[in-house]
Amino acid sequence: MKKKLIHVGESFTGCMRQYTGGNIFVKLSAILMGIANIRYGQIVKGIGYLCLQIAFITYMVSTGAASLVNLDTLGTHKQEMILNEETKIFDVIQGDNSMRMLLSGVVAMFVIAFFVLVWISSIKSGIQVFHLSRDNKKIPRITDDIVSLFDSNIHRMMLFIPLAGLLVFTVVPLIYMILMAFTNYDVNHQPPGNLFEWIGLNNFKLLLMSKDILAKTFWPVLGWTIVWAFFATFTNYVGGMLLAILINNKGIRFKKVWRTIFVLTIAIPSFVGLLVLRTMLNKAGSINILLQNMGFITKALPFLTNATWARVSVIIVNMWIGIPFTMLITTGILTNIPADLYESAKIDGASAFKTFLRITFPYMFYVTTPYLIHNFISNVNNFNPIYFLTNGGPETLDYFKGAGKTDLLVTWLYKLTSDSKDYSYAAAIGIIIFIISASLSLIIYTRSGAYKDEEGFQ
Amino acid sequence: MNKFSGIKTKYLKIVPFIGLIPILLLFLNYISINSSNEHFTGFDIVSALLKAMSEDGISLTNSFALAIIIIIPVIILLSSCIALLKPRKYIIYFMIGMYALELIGIVISLLSMKGYIDSSKFLEVKFLIKYLAVGFWGAFVIQLIGIIIAMKSVKVSPGYIILFVMSVIWLFPILNIVLNSFRGEGGFYIGYFWPKSFTFDNYVKVLTDTSRYYYVKWYLNTLMVATCSCIITSFLVLSTSFILSRIRFGGRRPLMNLLLVLGMFPGFMSMIAVYYILKGLGLSQSLISLIMVYSAGAALGYYICKGFFDTIPKALDEAASIDGATKWQVFTKIIMPLSKPIIIFTILTSFMGPWADYIFASIILGDKSQSYTIAIGLYNMLSRDTIEEWYTCFAAGAVLVSLPIAFLFLRLQKYYVEGLSGSVKG
Numbered sequence: 001m002k003k004k005l006i007h008v009g010e011s012f013t014g015c016m017r018q019y020t021g022g023n024i025f026v027k028l029s030a031i032l033m034g035i036a037n038i039r040y041g042q043i044v045k046g047i048g049y050l051c052l053q054i055a056f057i058t059y060m061v062s063t064g065a066a067s068l069v070n071l072d073t074l075g076t077h078k079q080e081m082i083l084n085e086e087t088k089i090f091d092v093i094q095g096d097n098s099m100r101m102l103l104s105g106v107v108a109m110f111v112i113a114f115f116v117l118v119w120i121s122s123i124k125s126g127i128q129v130f131h132l133s134r135d136n137k138k139i140p141r142i143t144d145d146i147v148s149l150f151d152s153n154i155h156r157m158m159l160f161i162p163l164a165g166l167l168v169f170t171v172v173p174l175i176y177m178i179l180m181a182f183t184n185y186d187v188n189h190q191p192p193g194n195l196f197e198w199i200g201l202n203n204f205k206l207l208l209m210s211k212d213i214l215a216k217t218f219w220p221v222l223g224w225t226i227v228w229a230f231f232a233t234f235t236n237y238v239g240g241m242l243l244a245i246l247i248n249n250k251g252i253r254f255k256k257v258w259r260t261i262f263v264l265t266i267a268i269p270s271f272v273g274l275l276v277l278r279t280m281l282n283k284a285g286s287i288n289i290l291l292q293n294m295g296f297i298t299k300a301l302p303f304l305t306n307a308t309w310a311r312v313s314v315i316i317v318n319m320w321i322g323i324p325f326t327m328l329i330t331t332g333i334l335t336n337i338p339a340d341l342y343e344s345a346k347i348d349g350a351s352a353f354k355t356f357l358r359i360t361f362p363y364m365f366y367v368t369t370p371y372l373i374h375n376f377i378s379n380v381n382n383f384n385p386i387y388f389l390t391n392g393g394p395e396t397l398d399y400f401k402g403a404g405k406t407d408l409l410v411t412w413l414y415k416l417t418s419d420s421k422d423y424s425y426a427a428a429i430g431i432i433i434f435i436i437s438a439s440l441s442l443i444i445y446t447r448s449g450a451y452k453d454e455e456g457f458q
Numbered sequence: 459m460n461k462f463s464g465i466k467t468k469y470l471k472i473v474p475f476i477g478l479i480p481i482l483l484l485f486l487n488y489i490s491i492n493s494s495n496e497h498f499t500g501f502d503i504v505s506a507l508l509k510a511m512s513e514d515g516i517s518l519t520n521s522f523a524l525a526i527i528i529i530i531p532v533i534i535l536l537s538s539c540i541a542l543l544k545p546r547k548y549i550i551y552f553m554i555g556m557y558a559l560e561l562i563g564i565v566i567s568l569l570s571m572k573g574y575i576d577s578s579k580f581l582e583v584k585f586l587i588k589y590l591a592v593g594f595w596g597a598f599v600i601q602l603i604g605i606i607i608a609m610k611s612v613k614v615s616p617g618y619i620i621l622f623v624m625s626v627i628w629l630f631p632i633l634n635i636v637l638n639s640f641r642g643e644g645g646f647y648i649g650y651f652w653p654k655s656f657t658f659d660n661y662v663k664v665l666t667d668t669s670r671y672y673y674v675k676w677y678l679n680t681l682m683v684a685t686c687s688c689i690i691t692s693f694l695v696l697s698t699s700f701i702l703s704r705i706r707f708g709g710r711r712p713l714m715n716l717l718l719v720l721g722m723f724p725g726f727m728s729m730i731a732v733y734y735i736l737k738g739l740g741l742s743q744s745l746i747s748l749i750m751v752y753s754a755g756a757a758l759g760y761y762i763c764k765g766f767f768d769t770i771p772k773a774l775d776e777a778a779s780i781d782g783a784t785k786w787q788v789f790t791k792i793i794m795p796l797s798k799p800i801i802i803f804t805i806l807t808s809f810m811g812p813w814a815d816y817i818f819a820s821i822i823l824g825d826k827s828q829s830y831t832i833a834i835g836l837y838n839m840l841s842r843d844t845i846e847e848w849y850t851c852f853a854a855g856a857v858l859v860s861l862p863i864a865f866l867f868l869r870l871q872k873y874y875v876e877g878l879s880g881s882v883k884g
Contacts, residue, residue, distance in 0.1 A: 103734060151784035155705045158697040158789075165694070165754035166720070173731030174723055243624070251615030260868060261625045264632060267867035268860040269814035271833050275840060276635045276856065279849070284647040286634050293650065295572035295586040320628065325878075332879035381724050383817065388837075410724050417730050418821070430727035437722040445718070 018127050029126035033119065036126030040133045044142040049122045056115045064108045071105030074098040074183065075195045099191040102183070106176045110167070181427035187420055196424075203428040214425065217400040217412075222432075224311070225408045229379040232318045237372060239319055240326020241364060245356070247327070248334050259331070262324040270321060274388035277317050278304070281389070304390050307405035314406055318385050329371065330364060337363050370444045377437045386411045409433050465545050469611035473553070474542055476604040477535035483600070484528070486593035494582060500593050504528055506580060519574050526563040530556055531597070534604070550612045557605035564598055639853035646849035660854035670844070671835055672828060673855055680831040680859075683745055684812040687752035691808035694756035696801065699763035700789050704775060721758045729821050736822065743826045748819060752812045759808075762877055766800040767793060803877030806870050813863055832859045 019026065025036040034049025075096025084091045132139050140148075149157040181203055189196035207218045247258050265273060280286045281303035288300040303313045337360065345355045365372075386392060392407035392415065399407075402415050409429055416426035484500030491497075498506075507524050511517075537553040568587070575585040606616040634651075642655030664673045701707075702714055732751060733742060741747040774796075775788050783791065794801070816833040823829055830838075836859070839845070839852040867874065 099734070103731070103738075150786035154785040154789075155701045155707045158701050159757075162694045162698045162757035165750075166717075166757050168735065169732055169751055169754035170720055170728065170758070173728030173735060174720070176731040177728050246617045246620060249615055249617055251613065252617055252621070258621055258625070260871075262628055263868065263871060264864065265628060267864035268632070269810070269833070269863055271814050271816050271837070272635075272856045272860050273631065275836065275852075276631050279646070279840065279845075280631060280634060284649070286651055289649055290569075290651050293572060294569055295584075296588075298586065320631070324628075328875050329878050332875060377722075383726070387817075410726075413724065414726065414817070423730065427727070430724055433727075434723045438719065441718070441722055 015124070015127075018131075019123065022127055022130050026123075026126050026130045030119075030123055033122040034126075037122075037129055040129045041139050042125075042129055042142070045125065045145065049118070049125075052115075052118055056111070059111060063104065064111060067101070067104040067108040068112075070096070070101040071108075074197050075101050075191075078195055079193050095192065096195060097191045098183075098189075098196045099185070102179060103176055106172060106179065109175075110172060177423075177427045177430060180423055181431050183424050185424040186422040190421060203424050204432075207425065207428055207432070213400050216398065217403050218429075220399070221403065221407055221409055221412055224406070225380055228311075228315065228408060229376050229382075231315050232322065232379040232382065233372065233376045235315060235319050236322035236326050237368075237375070239323040241330045241361075243323060243327045244330040244334055245360065248331060259327070262327055265321060265324050266328070270384055271388060273321060274317070274385060277320070278389050281313060281317075305394050307394055307396070310390050310394060310406050314385055314389050317389060318382070321385065330368070333364060333367050334360070373440055373444045377440050380408070380433065380436060381410050382408065383410050383414065387414070465547065465550070466611050466613065467545060469607050470542055470545055470550075473538040473604065473608055473611065474535065476600060476607060477531070477538040479600045480531045480597040481528075481535060483593045483597045486596065487591035488527075488593040489581070489589050490591040491581070491583065491589050496582070497591075500527060500597075510578065519570070522563070523567065523574070526560065526567050530560045530563065531601075534560065534601075538608070547612055550608060554605060554608050554612070554614070557601060557608060560601055561598075561605065564601070635853050635856055638850055639857045641850050641853075644847065644850055646845045660850045661858070664851040664855045664858070667851075671839065671848070672830075673832075673835065675828065676830050676832045676835040677859070679745055679829055680813060680833075683748050683752070683831060684809050687749045687812045688805060688809040690749070690753035691756040691759075692801070692804045694753060695759050695763055695804050695808065696794075696797075697789070698757045699760045699767055700793060702760055703764045703767035704772075704788070704793070705785065717758055717760065725755070726817050726821070729818060733821055742822065743824050743829065745829055748812075748822055748831070751818055751822060752815070756808075763800050763804055766797060766877075770796055799873045799876045802870055802873040806867070806874055807877070810863060810867070813859075 019030075022036075025039045029036040032050070033053040034046035037043075037046030037049065039046075075098045077095040079095035080093045081090040082093055083089075129139060145153075182198055182200060183196050184199045184202070185196040188194070206212055206214050208215065243262065246252065247255055252258070282288070283300045283302070283305070285303075287303070288297075291297045292300070302309050304310045341359050341363075342355065345359060350358070386406055386408055390404065390406045392402075392404035392411045394406075395402065395404040399405075402419050403412050407415070410433065413426045413429045413433070416422045416429070484504070486499060487497045488500045488503055489496075489498045504524065504527055507520055507527070511520050511524075514520075534553060534556050537549060537556060541549045541553055572585045572587075575581055581589075602619075605619065609616050609618070637651075637653055639660055640656045640658070641653035641660070642657040643653070664671075668675075702710065736742045736747045736751075739747075741750070770793060774792055778788050778792055812831075814833060815831070816837060819831045820834050820837075823831070823834065827835075827838075832855070836852055836855055839848045839855070845852075
């Protein structure tokens with residue numbers, strides 16, 4: 001870390017030296033972007049820089065500066081109703097819209113950050129072109145620049161669209177939502193009628209360590225999320241591995257047919273499978289009907305309406321979906337286990353069970369640990385099974401409005417945003433989920449060989 | 459080793475004794491109702507069946523029950539004795555077949571027993587499975603053991619039994635929805651499993667009736683959105699992965715870490731903000747915006763694909779560079795042709811994602827039902843006030859939406875597995 005900082009510092013002072021060593025145009029280009037480029041013949045590039053600067057200044061003057069100022073207060077004027085004396089009707093006087101202010105503030109921050117990058121690159125480009133002309137070298141023209149986008153600068157061209165998309169549809173919204181976690185944007189503070197404001201860490205305090213119903217919902221939901229993630233991961237892993245071993249067994253013929261049967265559940269869209277299973281587990285669904293017709297039960301079983309039943313049901317249904325996945329994945333690894341291990345085990349007279357316990361399982365476990373942790377994380381965020389099967393239900397009065405006994409943190413987050421509009425709590429929960437996933441991921445990436453030894457194959 | 463190849467006589471010696479047990483178990487209670495103190499042994503049931511046959515004539519259910527209880531067990535016993543005396547593979551296969559028949563018969567009889575016993579007035583009270591007693595379950599378990607040992611004696615893996623049972627469980631929901639899609643009589647709360655009549659009307663209705671739902675429109679919407687975002691996403695994923703795998707530029711490592719961190723936030727945490735951004739751009743509730751949202755996150759999915767590119771030797775790039783190829787040419791002329799499996803994997807997953815997505819589509823499209831995708835539409839068909847009328851149509855719609863994707867997936871399964879296991883190697 002220290003080394004890196006020193007490196008950054010060195011390159012900065014190097015840049016500074018080059019900058020101060022430049023002529024008047026280079027120096028001027030810090031204020032009037034692109035002037036050095038224009039002076040030395042890179043007309044198009046220079047004008048481009050200049051246009052960007054003009055656009056930026058226009059933006060800042062017109063809205064940008066105001067957005068930044070508003071970010072501090074998130075609005076001061078509440079929407080009001082004033083009686084119009086002439087018409088005797090209440091007129092709505094538009095107040096400040098905190099939500100829009102927050103969003104435009106975030107956008108303004110990104111625009112400024114982007115502009116700073118452009119500014120630095122313009123100065124660098126100015127210095128570069130100055131040096132080239134001083135040394136009487138050929139100055140690249142705009143066509144050369146475009147050609148270089150397909151070769152030495154290909155990363156700029158090919159990463160531009162993906163990163164731009166990511167910025168607009170992931171990064172900006174995420175920053176916006178993260179900031180929201182520190183406001184009181186809940187159902188009582190809905191723009192445009194009301195304002196919301198910064199409240200610091202209060203949402204986290206409320207969720208994590210208060211006597212409020214929010215905390216009384218949060219902890220059980222978190223507990224169930226972890227229980228669910230554990231069982232969903234464990235059952236799928238063990239089940240899928242055993243199935244893969246079973247199908248891979250030498251004595252089993254028509255392997256492809258068996259595999260295809262199980263793969264069918266992956267092949268049909270998961271929402272179809274889940275909706276079908278929901279109707280089947282319904283009080284009047286096929287499973288209850290079959291059990292009743294067969295005389296196993298006299299009354300319908302509350303598969304999805306009783307808390308305990310529902311929790312077990314979602315885990316079992318998740319096996320129906322997840323086991324084929326694990327089966328597919330582990331099949332490939334099974335065939336990679338060195339055959340000589342099995343041969344020597346056979347010579348030593350080990351039983352099939354012992355071979356599994358001492359060779360197959362340790363090998364698989366070692367290879368698939370990252371996958372296992374990854375799977376755990378994705379189960380923490382596993383929205384579909386819960387949403388489609390129970391929608392978090394059965395609901396209970398012990399929980400915050402709308403939350404139910406099978407709700408995971410993510411489904412609760414979804415309910416908070418889409419049903420009750422308590423965005424600030426939802427955002428806080430999102431951050432907590434992120435902390436859980438990130439700390440688990442850290443374990444994977446520090447362990448993972450591919451990450452450390454990226455160029456092992458090359 | 460014995461002289462009959464492929465037969466283990468060790469197991470064969472036990473088989474007749476196991477075959478004998480179910481017949482002995484006939485002396486025990488098959489049905490016992492403790493509350494009214496009624497008990498019936500296996501022989502009671504056999505004699506009742508014989509009596510019923512002599513009075514009412516031979517019916518299918520009668521002979522089926524008789525076969526399950528006594529005829530097949532006797533055949534099994536006889537064939538196992540013959541197998542012991544004359545160990546021939548075909549005799550043992552015949553025995554295994556009989557066992558399988560018996561076991562399947564027992565399961566079928568479990569399914570239908572209640573109806574049969576209730577209608578035959580054999581019992582005073584309505585029959586429940588819990589009345590089945592030690593004799594019945596004992597015979598069931600012993601026959602299970604019998605088939606396993608018989609299979610072992612000819613070195614057929616008993617794993618077939620587990621696979622068979624699991625397949626039935628896995629296929630059951632699929633069978634259920636297919637049956638419902640062809641069911642002639644409508645309604646959801648019908649109280650029986652097997653449809654009474656079959657028809658194509660549900661398919662016709664879901665495709666033509668636009669009074670409430672616009673299935674065909676939704677289908678085309680979904681196809682359009684999935685195809686477009688598949689093309690865009692695939693291109694973006696492949697190019698991002700190529701750059702991150704092949705080009706060394708300043709800030710590459712930080713960028714990769716940033717992408718990993720971004721991927722750890724729950725995806726739809728930001729969807730409300732996305733919604734407002736789209737609204738600001740004037741694009742909300744349109745399919746274009748849906749395509750943009752699906753494709754925009756493409757760079758986050760670089761991991762698997764990059765892992766694949768990393769395994770292609772770098773010497774190839776260098777050789778091409780020496781020959782004067784640009785980086786772009788390396789990408790299109792060298793890396794792409796070598797990456798067919800991962801390209802197909804990327805295309806497949808980026809097509810299946812939007813095809814089956816519900817959350818983003820429902821948030822972005824809101825209440826504009828004309829531009830819904832299939833997932834939202836089908837979900838709405840199951841709402842409480844429409845499920846009774848539309849359930850069979852839902853089933854037909856679900857089958858129609860699953861068919862192309864299932865076909866595609868099964869065809870390209872190989873590539874999918876390769877891609878997935880690439881992600882595990884870690």
